[in-house]
Amino acid sequence: MEIKRIKTPLDDAVIKKLRAGEKVLLTGFIYTARDTAHKRFIDALGKGETLPFDVTNQIIYYCGPSPAPPGKVIGSAGPTTSSRMDLYTPQLLLLGLKGMIGKGKRSTEVKEALKRYRAVYFGATGGAGALISQSIVSSEIVAYEDLGPEAVVKLGVKDMPLFVINDMYGNDLYETGMEHYRK
Amino acid sequence: MRQIHVDTIISAVETLFIEANIYLSQNVLNAIQNAIEKEESPQGKEILRELIRNAEIAGKEQLPVCQDTGLAVTFIEIGQDVHITGGNLSDAVSEGVRRGYQKGYLRKSCCHPFTRKNTADNTPPIIHTKIIPGDVLRITAMPKGGGSENYGEVRMLIPAEGKEGVKSFVLDMVKKGGPNPCPPIIVGIGIGGNLETSAILAKEALIVPLGVRNDDPELAELELEILDEINRTGIGPQGYGGTVTALDVHIKMLPCHIASLPVAVNMQCHVHRIREIVL
Ligand code: SF4
Numbered sequence: 001m002e003i004k005r006i007k008t009p010l011d012d013a014v015i016k017k018l019r020a021g022e023k024v025l026l027t028g029f030i031y032t033a034r035d036t037a038h039k040r041f042i043d044a045l046g047k048g049e050t051l052p053f054d055v056t057n058q059i060i061y062y063c064g065p066s067p068a069p070p071g072k073v074i075g076s077a078g079p080t081t082s083s084r085m086d087l088y089t090p091q092l093l094l095l096g097l098k099g100m101i102g103k104g105k106r107s108t109e110v111k112e113a114l115k116r117y118r119a120v121y122f123g124a125t126g127g128a129g130a131l132i133s134q135s136i137v138s139s140e141i142v143a144y145e146d147l148g149p150e151a152v153v154k155l156g157v158k159d160m161p162l163f164v165i166n167d168m169y170g171n172d173l174y175e176t177g178m179e180h181y182r183k
Numbered sequence: 184m185r186q187i188h189v190d191t192i193i194s195a196v197e198t199l200f201i202e203a204n205i206y207l208s209q210n211v212l213n214a215i216q217n218a219i220e221k222e223e224s225p226q227g228k229e230i231l232r233e234l235i236r237n238a239e240i241a242g243k244e245q246l247p248v249c250q251d252t253g254l255a256v257t258f259i260e261i262g263q264d265v266h267i268t269g270g271n272l273s274d275a276v277s278e279g280v281r282r283g284y285q286k287g288y289l290r291k292s293c294c295h296p297f298t299r300k301n302t303a304d305n306t307p308p309i310i311h312t313k314i315i316p317g318d319v320l321r322i323t324a325m326p327k328g329g330g331s332e333n334y335g336e337v338r339m340l341i342p343a344e345g346k347e348g349v350k351s352f353v354l355d356m357v358k359k360g361g362p363n364p365c366p367p368i369i370v371g372i373g374i375g376g377n378l379e380t381s382a383i384l385a386k387e388a389l390i391v392p393l394g395v396r397n398d399d400p401e402l403a404e405l406e407l408e409i410l411d412e413i414n415r416t417g418i419g420p421q422g423y424g425g426t427v428t429a430l431d432v433h434i435k436m437l438p439c440h441i442a443s444l445p446v447a448v449n450m451q452c453h454v455h456r457i458r459e460i461v462l
Contacts, residue, residue: 001225021226021423036299066250066290075288076241076250081330081363103330103421104363125233125421126330126365127454129250130241148301149290161233163226163423173226174362177424181224182417 009057010098018120018164020171025159030059032153037144038088052143056096064149074136076129079103086110093117105174114166121166135160184266185318187462189275195460196279199324201287203458204247207238211455214393218427227425249454252289253326255280255308264318280308320462331452334360337382340444349446356448357413362422365452370432373447375439385449388433397434406432
């Protein structure tokens, strides 16, 4: 299977080339955030405050890792279910967020926003947290330390294995894949 | 009367949860390996290969196979000739869970239902007990992730719906879950008893090793029929499309009320963690 290598920050030129169903290896920096962190993002924006990091051309990873054992950058670090973040996502895409990594289907609103703002939704393999942890080379808390495993963490990644699920053209791997193999 | 001290139970539970979270059983690994052959989709095959590599890395690096190290579910069979000394059983199981999740660098995933405040030590565990003849204590540890657990349900079917009703309920749940419970999945089905018994039966059904069929030929056939239908949905590994959506389906059944047909579905992901010890 052909594999594309891509780097953060994500620009339009890269996003235009990505198609649902492709495997990619991602290198650069990504930011973890789960439901509570997302809620705080939106609350902050509502109050006219800035976000703890600039989301322009960045990628958010829906992940709450297991604790890092001594001597390791991170514990097991696979994706969590993305749909819990659907409500908050379009607003972040509007601000310039270019990608999300998670697992599971997105809402129609999110898929529409991906087309409108030219962004991509990637799948990381659920239940492959040990494998994924091997591509994480650095980890630094950016905000909300009080949330424990749900804090916002900046992760340095090298060749993180992902699949493109929703591209900017409206293709959805969950739909086309299932359609193709249904018997 | 045989005496078992709580310290023995505490350290057994601690070890069971650490090992269950780090090492997938050979039974599960074989099932994933076989699925690579069966899977028709290239993406699906690639995912399944990732899962095998993931298990290898988890063992080598001593990391949990999945970061969702689950709620701590235990099934405990207590021989009626066993006397537990030095404390009580449920405190001992809790303490074992507390120590295991701390020492094993496992994620604590237990919280208040409304405030969502984490209990910070992954307790309380879920403890199912059964009294059995004899003088042994059997503990089965089953850390259970939230992604798959969320697609479980109990339905009180109309008796006339029968086997077809069971099938369409299970298929409904599988389609509703789609990629979310991290396919390839394993499906536990509890039929009969009453509301709560059917749910416990569904969870117990997950303990049956993959590839082992029900003793009752009728249920064995139903398991295979449901498995086949699930694998025709096209959902595939991770929901990326494919021919292996489930690794297996297990049914447990008990008699029920003449007016009822309770059926429960409990989903499990490929990170199927089970460890057992007999004390
Ligand atoms: S459903 Fe299973 S494999 Fe997926 S994240 Fe949860 S525990 Fe891990």
